[in-house]
Amino acid sequence: MKYDVVIIGSGLGGLQCAYILSREGYNVCLIEKNHQLGGCLQTFKRNNSIFDTGMHYIGSMEEGQVLNNFFRYFKLVGKLQLKKLDENGYEIIQFGGREYKFAMGHERFLDTMLEYFPKEGKGLRKYVSKLREISSSVDLYNMREFSGQKTKYLEYYAVGIDNYLDSLTHDMTLKSVLLGTSPLYAGVKDRTPLYIPMIIHSSYIESAYRFIDGGSQMSELLAGYITENGGTILLRSKVTKFIFDSSSLKAVEINNAEKVEGKYFISNIHPKAMFSLIEKAPIRPAYRKRISSIEDTYGIFSLYLAMKENAFEYINSNFYVYKTDNVWDGDNYTKKNWPKGYMMHISPNSKNEKYTDAIIVNTYMNWNEVKHWQHTTVEQRGDSYREFKRQKAEKMLDILEKDFPGIRSKTKAWNTSTPLTYRDYIGTHKGSIYGLLKDYNNPLKTMIMPRTNIPNFFLTGQNINIHGVIGVTICSILTCAELIGMQQLLNKMRKA
Numbered sequence: 001m002k003y004d005v006v007i008i009g010s011g012l013g014g015l016q017c018a019y020i021l022s023r024e025g026y027n028v029c030l031i032e033k034n035h036q037l038g039g040c041l042q043t044f045k046r047n048n049s050i051f052d053t054g055m056h057y058i059g060s061m062e063e064g065q066v067l068n069n070f071f072r073y074f075k076l077v078g079k080l081q082l083k084k085l086d087e088n089g090y091e092i093i094q095f096g097g098r099e100y101k102f103a104m105g106h107e108r109f110l111d112t113m114l115e116y117f118p119k120e121g122k123g124l125r126k127y128v129s130k131l132r133e134i135s136s137s138v139d140l141y142n143m144r145e146f147s148g149q150k151t152k153y154l155e156y157y158a159v160g161i162d163n164y165l166d167s168l169t170h171d172m173t174l175k176s177v178l179l180g181t182s183p184l185y186a187g188v189k190d191r192t193p194l195y196i197p198m199i200i201h202s203s204y205i206e207s208a209y210r211f212i213d214g215g216s217q218m219s220e221l222l223a224g225y226i227t228e229n230g231g232t233i234l235l236r237s238k239v240t241k242f243i244f245d246s247s248s249l250k251a252v253e254i255n256n257a258e259k260v261e262g263k264y265f266i267s268n269i270h271p272k273a274m275f276s277l278i279e280k281a282p283i284r285p286a287y288r289k290r291i292s293s294i295e296d297t298y299g300i301f302s303l304y305l306a307m308k309e310n311a312f313e314y315i316n317s318n319f320y321v322y323k324t325d326n327v328w329d330g331d332n333y334t335k336k337n338w339p340k341g342y343m344m345h346i347s348p349n350s351k352n353e354k355y356t357d358a359i360i361v362n363t364y365m366n367w368n369e370v371k372h373w374q375h376t377t378v379e380q381r382g383d384s385y386r387e388f389k390r391q392k393a394e395k396m397l398d399i400l401e402k403d404f405p406g407i408r409s410k411t412k413a414w415n416t417s418t419p420l421t422y423r424d425y426i427g428t429h430k431g432s433i434y435g436l437l438k439d440y441n442n443p444l445k446t447m448i449m450p451r452t453n454i455p456n457f458f459l460t461g462q463n464i465n466i467h468g469v470i471g472v473t474i475c476s477i478l479t480c481a482e483l484i485g486m487q488q489l490l491n492k493m494r495k496a
């Protein structure tokens with residue numbers, strides 16, 4: 001069977017492209033290697049608790065706010081089971097032995113921060129007005145047509161967040177607190193562009209919500225709409241080869257056997273993984289070389305705690321905890337001083353509002369630590385890997401016990417994941433958390449456009465624009481606009 005559009009990978013970007021194009025009348029085929037759709041939207045259930053793997057909270061979901069505007073078109077508004085985080089402190093940054101809360105709403109955020117840093121009014125006001133400036137001037141964020149080279153996006157992409165904060169304040173504690181959510185963007189001091197943390201903060205400062213019973217509800221809803229629109233979804237179908245003729249992509253091979261042909265193709269998988277499936281193609285060598293040489297974001301170790309019934313009270317805030325005075329050096333650790341901090345998400349569930357049954361704790365983990373088992377696959381890594389994970393879990397639990405006394409005894413069971421888990425489930429290079437690392441020193445090197453030099457082959461997902469629900473959504477629009485036309489697509493979205 002030949003489809004209008006074949007989409008490889010069912011991460012948020014793949015699902016959104018399949019939704020948009022099937023809604024606009026294209027006959028789409030979405031191909032996913034796993035038995036569960038969604039990539040990072042996947043959840044898993046252990047000991048009766050549901051755990052998110054890569055979507056803990058989303059922002060700007062209220063009427064008139066950015067994600068709400070986009071999600072209206074995706075028919076997700078009013079359908080997702082969400083819990084609004086604490087308006088007075090949706091994030092809690094623990095740094096230097098003190099707690100700092102991020103409040104929702106620009107004014108409330110400013111007022112709270114001024115209570116902690118009364119002498120820093122000038123810098124804080126500039127920070128908040130920059131958040132407003134960036135969110136109002138980036139075209140697609142506001143459903144305005146992308147104005148190409150003149151876009152403000154490029155201006156914010158070419159400045160580093162670290163330098164920008166230095167220009168606002170000499171108070172190193174304030175700077176560290178403002179950088180406190182850097183695990184949300186895998187921040188690197190001399191690389192991270194201002195644009196990324198500011199877009200993320202802009203979204204959450206408007207409003208922040210957790211998923212009740214997990215984020216896979218998003219992929220389930222989108223998959224339902226895709227099939228209603230006549231789309232085909234193939235699960236357990238790993239693309240093993242891209243098949244080109246002299247000038248275009250003809251088909252993809254799945255599970256080393258069947259071929260799926262298409263008129264157009266969209267790849268939602270990590271570009272380095274994609275290149276490994278392309279033997280011979282009319283892709284420009286310089287393009288391949290540029291993308292292959294981009295570094296990846298760091299990997300993480302996750303500890304998933306299944307809590308005993310009615311034991312650990314639900315806390316309506318995320319924790320970003322630092323055991324170091326340098327927020328940038330989380331990945332620069334030794335066996336002895338690991339972990340230098342962690343982020344903790346507490347999951348709400350529909351059965352019990354007062355107590356949580358699932359806590360997720362994430363911290364940095366370098367690829368080198370798991371490299372030893374790189375030739376193994378899920379559940380087949382052997383006793384030494386199990387022991388490695390056990391030791392890491394115990395160390396993390398010791399730290400958590402100091403910060404949240406009693407948490408150990410309230411835990412029923414725990415599970416873990418490492419960069420190897422993300423490599424094997426999601427297909428990210430070396431298990432990197434958010435795919436390719438963006439770099440303000442060389443924006444054009446790390447910015448990848450949906451269009452390739454093959455006329456019927458496009459890219460989408462977190463590696464192309466930025467990661468996270470907003471970044472990936474904007475990228476899906478950029479990608480689908482290549483087929484539908486930007487003006488036409490945005491008109492439909494604005495009317496939705």
Ligand SMILES: Cc1cc2nc3c(=O)[nH]c(=O)nc-3n(C[C@H](O)[C@H](O)[C@H](O)COP(=O)(O)OP(=O)(O)OC[C@H]3O[C@@H](n4cnc5c(N)ncnc54)[C@H](O)[C@@H]3O)c2cc1C
Binds near residue numbers: 033038058270273466
């Ligand atoms: C731990 C963690 C926490 C996060 N928390 C948040 C959060 O709270 N809020 C937020 O907004 N964002 C968060 N993110 C980021 C967000 O989840 C991602 O940016 C986004 O989901 C990535 O979407 P994507 O479209 O790029 O696809 P991906 O999720 O990368 O999915 C790619 C898909 O392609 C499939 N695939 C790969 N190779 C093949 C192949 N050969 N054949 C077929 N299929 C293939 C994979 O199985 C996968 O399903 C988090 C990420 C992580 C890792």
